[in-house]
Amino acid sequence: MDKLTSMQLFVRVAQAGSFTKVANEINTSPSYVSKHIADLESQLETRLLQRTTRTTALTLAGERYLSRCLIILNQVESAESELLEQTSSAAGKLRVSIPSVLGEKATAEMMAQFLDKYPNIDLDILVDDRFIDLIEEGYDLCVRASSAQPDSNLIYRYIGKMPFKLVASKRYVEQHGRPNSAQDLTQLKIIVHRYANNGTFTFCKNKQLEKVTIRHRIRVNSAHLVHHLVDNHQGIAFLPCYIFANNPQIEVLLPQYDDGALTVSLVYPEREHTPVKVHKFIEFFKAWFEERVDS
Numbered sequence: 001m002d003k004l005t006s007m008q009l010f011v012r013v014a015q016a017g018s019f020t021k022v023a024n025e026i027n028t029s030p031s032y033v034s035k036h037i038a039d040l041e042s043q044l045e046t047r048l049l050q051r052t053t054r055t056t057a058l059t060l061a062g063e064r065y066l067s068r069c070l071i072i073l074n075q076v077e078s079a080e081s082e083l084l085e086q087t088s089s090a091a092g093k094l095r096v097s098i099p100s101v102l103g104e105k106a107t108a109e110m111m112a113q114f115l116d117k118y119p120n121i122d123l124d125i126l127v128d129d130r131f132i133d134l135i136e137e138g139y140d141l142c143v144r145a146s147s148a149q150p151d152s153n154l155i156y157r158y159i160g161k162m163p164f165k166l167v168a169s170k171r172y173v174e175q176h177g178r179p180n181s182a183q184d185l186t187q188l189k190i191i192v193h194r195y196a197n198n199g200t201f202t203f204c205k206n207k208q209l210e211k212v213t214i215r216h217r218i219r220v221n222s223a224h225l226v227h228h229l230v231d232n233h234q235g236i237a238f239l240p241c242y243i244f245a246n247n248p249q250i251e252v253l254l255p256q257y258d259d260g261a262l263t264v265s266l267v268y269p270e271r272e273h274t275p276v277k278v279h280k281f282i283e284f285f286k287a288w289f290e291e292r293v294d295s
Contacts, residue, residue, distance in 0.1 A: 003043075004076065006036040007069045010048060011138065013037060014066050017056050070138050081275030090280045091120035097142035099129050101162070101193075101223040101262070102293075103243055110288050117284065121277050129193070129221060134269050140278050141268035143285070157266040157282055159289050164238045164260040166201075166253045172233040179236070179253055182212045189235035190214045194221040201238075204258040242293045264289065 012022045013033065023030040041048050048062035058066060081092065098107055104127070111123055126132070126139070134142060134154065145162055172189075179185055182203045192214075203210045217235055220226060226237050230250060238260065244250040266282050268274070 003040075004073075006040045007073060009033050009036045010040055011066065011069050011073065013049065013056060014058055014062065015137070019056060067136065070136065074135070074138070078271060078273060078275065081273070081277065090118050090276045092275070092277055093122045093124055094277045094281060095124040095126070095139045096281065097126045097128055097132050097134075097139050099143060099145050099223070100127055100221070101129070101145050101240060102143065103227070103240075104224050106242075106292060110285070110292070113288065114281065114284050118277075118280055121280070129223075134267065140275070141266055141281065143264065144267050145262040145264045153270070154267050155270050157268075157286075159264045159266055159286050160293065161261040162264050162293055163241045164262065165241055166236060166257075167230060167239050167244055167250050168236045168253055169230060169233045169249050170251055171249070172230075172235065173251065173253075175233070182210050182254065182257065185212055185214055185236065189217040191218045191220070191226050191229050191235040191237035192216040193223060193226055194219050202260075203254070204260075205256060210257075240293070264293075 009022065012025070013019055016022050016025075019030045019033045019037075023033045037049060044061075044065070046061045047059050048065055050057045050059050050062075077092070102110075107125070107127065111125060115121070115123060131144070131146075132139060132142060134140075143159075144156075176188060179188060182201065185201065199213060199216075201212045201214055203212070218229060220229070223240070223243075227239055227243050229235065230237050230239065230244075231247065236253065239250075241259075266285060268278055
C-alpha cells in the first residue's frame with residue numbers, strides 16, 4: 001500500500017464527505033478510493049470514517065488522524081517546494097481562499113492572468129468569507145478583507161485598502177427617496193453581507209463616529225449577490241468602489257460622511273521555507289490589486 005496516496009485520499013474524502021465525489025475528481029472508481037481507506041483503517045486497526053448510504057463522516061479517531069495527515073502532507077509539499085526553489089521553478093498546486101468581496105468576475109480575471117504567467121502552477125480556489133483555518137483545512141494562503149485584528153500565529157502581508165461607499169440604484173432612490181442623514185437609513189430597505197455586518201452601520205464625519213442600528217431586509221453571504229441586488233433596485237448597501245465604478249445606474253449616498261475601507265492582506269502560515277509558488281502569488285496579487293482595486 002502506498003501510504004502517502006492513502007493519506008491524500010483520506011484527506012480528500014474527509015473534506016468532500018463523499019467517496020464518489022473524490023473518485024470523480026481524480027478520474028478513478030469509488031472502489032479504488034474505498035480500498036485505500038480500508039487498507040489504511042486495517043493498518044491502523046481503527047475506523048476513520050463512518051459510512052452511511054447518504055453521508056460519510058469522520059469518527060473521533062478520524063478527526064485526530066486528519067489533523068496529523070494535513071501536517072505531514074504539508075511537510076511533504078514543503079520539501080518538494082524547497083527542491084523546486086533550488087531550481088527557481090514555480091510549480092505545483094496552490095490552494096487559496098478568496099473572499100467574495102473581490103467579485104467573481106475580478107477573481108476569474110486574476111486567476112487567468114496568474115495561470116498565463118505561471119503555467120506550471122495549478123490553482124485550487126475557494127471563494128468563502130469565513131476565516132478558514134489555513135493549516136487545518138490545507139490551504140497555502142488566503143486573501144482577507146477585514147478590519148479584524150491579525151492572528152499572531154500567521155504571517156500577514158499587507159496588500160492595500162478596499163474603499164467602500166453606501167450606494168443604491170437611481171431607480172430605487174426615485175421610488176423610495178434619498179437619505180439625507182445616517183438616521184434616515186432606519187426607514188429604508190437595507191441589504192447586508194452576512195459576515196460583514198452585526199446589525200449596525202458606522203459612519204464617520206469630522207472624526208466623529210456615528211453608529212446606526214439598521215434592520216436589514218435582505219442578508220446574503222456573497223458580495224457579488226449584494227451588488228446584483230442593488231443593481232436590481234432592491235435596496236441600499238455598502239459596496240466596494242471598484243465593483244460599481246463603471247455602472248452609471250448606481251449612485252453614491254450620504255457623501256458627507258467619510259468613505260469606509262477594509263484592509264486587504266495575504267495571510268499564510270509561518271514556515272521555515274515558504275514555497276516559491278506562494279511568493280510568486282503574493283507578488284502577482286499585490287501588483288494586480290494595486291492596478292485593479294486600489295487605483
